[in-house]
Amino acid sequence: MPFDYLLILGAFLFCVGLFVVVTRKNAILVLIGIELMLNAANINLIAFSSFDPNALQGQIFSLFIITVAAAEAAVGLSIVVKVYKHFQTADLDKINELKG
Numbered sequence: 783m784p785f786d787y788l789l790i791l792g793a794f795l796f797c798v799g800l801f802v803v804v805t806r807k808n809a810i811l812v813l814i815g816i817e818l819m820l821n822a823a824n825i826n827l828i829a830f831s832s833f834d835p836n837a838l839q840g841q842i843f844s845l846f847i848i849t850v851a852a853a854e855a856a857v858g859l860s861i862v863v864k865v866y867k868h869f870q871t872a873d874l875d876k877i878n879e880l881k882g
Contacts, residue, residue, distance in 0.1 A: 788829035796822035809862045809872045813855065820851045 799818030806812055824844045831840025862872060869877050 785829060785833070788825060792822045792825040792829065794822075795819070795825065807874050809865070809874055809877075810859075812874065813858045813862070816858075817851055817855065820847055820854075823847060 796819050799815040799822060802815030802818065803812050806815065824847050827840040827844045827847070829840075831837065831844075865877060866872050871877065
């Protein structure tokens, strides 16, 4: 696959993720948008890493981002579940203050 296509794919995924984060009101969809942006960064890192087969920095950074994304998903979903139990909604506009 040509290098330009990978960069365009990464930019498209990042833009879609950013659009989802900015426009959606549901906390789960915001987390999905963040995951899309992290995956776009992974695609770009692997694309740049493919030009130097002796250097593995892009692939190592990509594994690090995957680890951080998994931790972010676990912590984020647990926070969303707790907030949903307290407020009975996942709409970010309705949850404007976190007072117990």
